[in-house]
Amino acid sequence: xxxxxxxxxxxxxxxxxxxxxxxxxxxxxxxxxxxxxxxxxxxxxxxxxxxxxxxxxxxxxxxxxxxxxxxxxxxxxxxxxxxxxxxxxxxxxxxxxxxxxxxxxxxxxxxxxxxxxxxxxxxxxxxxxxxxxxxxxxxxxxxxxxxxx
Numbered sequence: 001x002x003x004x005x006x007x008x009x010x011x012x013x014x015x016x017x018x019x020x021x022x023x024x025x026x027x028x029x030x031x032x033x034x035x036x037x038x039x040x041x042x043x044x045x046x047x048x049x050x051x052x053x054x055x056x057x058x059x060x061x062x063x064x065x066x067x068x069x070x071x072x073x074x075x076x077x078x079x080x081x082x083x084x085x086x087x088x089x090x091x092x093x094x095x096x097x098x099x100x101x102x103x104x105x106x107x108x109x110x111x112x113x114x115x116x117x118x119x120x121x122x123x124x125x126x127x128x129x130x131x132x133x134x135x136x137x138x139x140x141x142x143x144x145x146x147x148x149x
Contacts, residue, residue, distance in 0.1 A: 025086035025146050026066065028054045035076035039065035046076045053088045053116060055146030071145035089117040089129065089146035097136040101126035108136045122147060 031052045036043040039062035059075065060067035066083060069075040071090045091111050098105040101123060111117070111131065117138070120128040126137045127147065140147065 022059060022061075023057065025055050025057055026068070026083040027056065027086040027088050027146075028052055029082050029084045033078060033082045035068075035074075035078055036065075037076065039063065039067070039077045041079075043077065047074070051116070053118070055086045055088045055090060056083070057145075086146055087119045089119060089127065089144045091115045091117060091138075091143065092145055093143040095138045095143060097129070097131075097134055097138055099136055101128070101137040103139075105137070109134045111138070117144075119147075 028049055028051065031050060033049045034045045035047050035049060037046050054070065056068035056070055056078075058066045059069050062077075064080045065077045066080055067075060067077050068083075071092060091113055093113050095111040095115075096107050097109040097111055099108055100106075111134075115131060117127075117129040117131050120130055120135070122128070122140060125140055127140050127144070128137055129135065138144070
């Protein structure tokens with residue numbers, strides 16, 4: 001009986017670690033990054049990203065390649081050397097930037113859809129961000145891309 005328990009544990013172990021690996025965000029490390037049709041340099045280039053620090057969600061991995069999806073639902077394979085841990089967000093819709101992490105705080109700016117936001121820190125319901133000339137707090141909800149809620 002103990003033998004079967006050990007074998008079943010060893011069988012399911014790789015699947016549990018794969019589930020933990022997927023669904024996290026990385027961002028582009030460079031200004032120009034090739035996205036490929038498959039997980040190898042032998043596959044042709046599908047398209048090229050030209051936005052440094054763009055957040056991407058990892059949906060699969062194979063060796064040193066990660067299959068990613070962006071906020072517009074484009075997906076493809078990128079070599080891990082072109083990615084790093086994400087500290088950025090994309091506004092999916094217009095957002096209000098507040099001075100403090102409360103809706104009753106002074107509004108500082110209206111951030112447009114598609115705006116790249118650099119994360120300073122996130123709390124339970126708010127993220128402290130910086131973008132160009134502004135820094136402040138935005139509500140952490142479904143209208144941002146780049147953070148697991």
